[in-house]
Amino acid sequence: MRDLPRISEIYKSFPAKEDCIRYIEKIRWSNKPVCPHCGSHRITPMKKEFRYHCNACNVSFSVTVKTLFHNTRVPLQKWFAAIEIFFQHEKIISARRLAEILGVNKDTAWAMISRIKRSGEEYGDLFSRLIESGENLIKGKVEIK
Numbered sequence: 001m002r003d004l005p006r007i008s009e010i011y012k013s014f015p016a017k018e019d020c021i022r023y024i025e026k027i028r029w030s031n032k033p034v035c036p037h038c039g040s041h042r043i044t045p046m047k048k049e050f051r052y053h054c055n056a057c058n059v060s061f062s063v064t065v066k067t068l069f070h071n072t073r074v075p076l077q078k079w080f081a082a083i084e085i086f087f088q089h090e091k092i093i094s095a096r097r098l099a100e101i102l103g104v105n106k107d108t109a110w111a112m113i114s115r116i117k118r119s120g121e122e123y124g125d126l127f128s129r130l131i132e133s134g135e136n137l138i139k140g141k142v143e144i145k
């Protein structure tokens with residue numbers, strides 16, 4: 001279980017969903033929201049935290065739209081941990097093993113693995129920045145404002 005200490009570091013650096021969202025906002029937008037539907041910067045923050053309204057196309061969104069975290073019921077901390085684990089295992093890990101480590105069921109783990117695999121291609125930019133920032137992510141060095 002040599003990988004577990006680093007995973008617990010992730011949970012420590014990102015104790016709540018909000019911490020994960022702030023982090024994704026930072027690397028995806030540099031903290032300046034952009035509409036994922038039309039690319040506009042004419043954005044109004046909504047009362048509901050971490051949701052925004054686009055004044056150009058009149059749609060509301062959060063930072064996870066069109067990312068691998070879209071519409072997931074799995075806590076974002078577990079996603080961050082899953083990405084880390086996936087790469088620690090050289091992209092080869094069984095759903096059963098991931099499920100054990102994360103404390104999710106095997107079907108969920110399987111779905112996560114396939115999303116992460118696909119994401120490398122589909123979401124390239126965000127995904128690689130997530131991965132590249134992995135070291136900082138784990139050491140808690142990323143400044144979250």
Ligand SMILES: [Zn+2]
Pocket residue numbers: 035036037038039040054055056057058059
């Ligand atoms: Zn828009």
